[in-house]
Amino acid sequence: MSEMVSVVGVEVLAHYRLRVAFSDGLVREVELDYLRDRGPIFEPLRDPDFFAAVVVDPEAKTVVWPNGADLDPLVLHGDFQPASRQIA
Numbered sequence: 001m002s003e004m005v006s007v008v009g010v011e012v013l014a015h016y017r018l019r020v021a022f023s024d025g026l027v028r029e030v031e032l033d034y035l036r037d038r039g040p041i042f043e044p045l046r047d048p049d050f051f052a053a054v055v056v057d058p059e060a061k062t063v064v065w066p067n068g069a070d071l072d073p074l075v076l077h078g079d080f081q082p083a084s085r086q087i088a
Contacts (some may be wrong), residue, residue, distance in 0.1 A: 044080030
């Protein structure tokens with residue numbers, strides 16, 4: 001079984017826009033403006049300075065903000081779509 005992809009680097013390009021580097025060598029620019037309305041955990045990201053405080057968590061192996069908000073590395077990688085807030 002191959003190792004799951006993880007985030008190894010992150011750079012803030014603009015508010016709600018990151019360049020993310022992955023363990024498989026892929027580097028992607030990701031637009032995250034959809035997070036504006038994704039619930040209370042993401043509300044602090046509306047502040048550009050707070051958004052810019054993103055880091056790579058060495059244990060979770062993904063991007064994380066100071067309030068604990070994080071994102072699935074497989075979604076960032078482009079393998080999956082973000083979960084919908086709608087309940088079927």
